Amino acid sequence: MDGKGYFKADDKFAAFRVARAVTETMGSAGISSRKNIAAERPIVVMCIGTDRSTGDSLGPLVGDMLVKWRLNGIHVYGTLDNPVHARNLKETLVNALALHPGAYLVAVDASLGVLGHVGCITVGKGPIKPGAGLKKELPAVGDMHITGVVNTGGFMDFLVLQSTRLSVVMRMADIIARGLHLAFNDYSSISFRDSVSFSQFQLMDQ
Numbered sequence: 001m002d003g004k005g006y007f008k009a010d011d012k013f014a015a016f017r018v019a020r021a022v023t024e025t026m027g028s029a030g031i032s033s034r035k036n037i038a039a040e041r042p043i044v045v046m047c048i049g050t051d052r053s054t055g056d057s058l059g060p061l062v063g064d065m066l067v068k069w070r071l072n073g074i075h076v077y078g079t080l081d082n083p084v085h086a087r088n089l090k091e092t093l094v095n096a097l098a099l100h101p102g103a104y105l106v107a108v109d110a111s112l113g114v115l116g117h118v119g120c121i122t123v124g125k126g127p128i129k130p131g132a133g134l135k136k137e138l139p140a141v142g143d144m145h146i147t148g149v150v151n152t153g154g155f156m157d158f159l160v161l162q163s164t165r166l167s168v169v170m171r172m173a174d175i176i177a178r179g180l181h182l183a184f185n186d187y188s189s190i191s192f193r194d195s196v197s198f199s200q201f202q203l204m205d206q
Helices: 012-028 055-067 089-099 155-163 166-187 199-204
Strands: 043-047 074-077 105-111 120-125 143-154
Touching: 012 120, 012 143, 012 166, 043 055, 043 089, 055 074, 055 105, 055 143, 055 166, 074 089, 105 166, 120 166, 143 166
Parallel strands: 043 074, 043 105, 105 143
Antiparallel strands: 120 143
16 A cells, blocks of 8 residues: 555555555454354445446446355446446445445445556545546445545546556456455465465565
């Protein structure tokens, strides 16, 4: 993470850094890494965006990747086939919280920023306001959030999202999905196997 709290997608350890940040953020909310935590408080991942815009497809791409792992106690909303976007966000949010009372909500969305932060990922406490950059009034979402800066903002943002490079979005989606997978492994009954363990990474990063 650099001085402003951005994880760079070209860092080969980016997924591990995202995983550690997610674990620490959830831990600060009082969620421990006990294996049965999902049974006590379900986790909902709200992947916001649409496949109709390259830049705004970050959330659905992450959702598509996460559902393939079928982690117990982790409930994913927002995929390429069933995106969560401006028109259905409020309804989806209400339904998700009704189905999973007391859930810890992780919001994933694309964002626009300055040129130097394009291709970077942020992990933080509290909700995000989807659509704020496009002047849309949507409900705040999340106990925590993960955003990927897909392009520069400030002028004709809608067209900027449409012209965003798919390779940038795919790279960040892969990192976010793998980071969440690593972090959520502590909250699911499914064991995760990888050639480099999270604990090894923590030692390497010290």
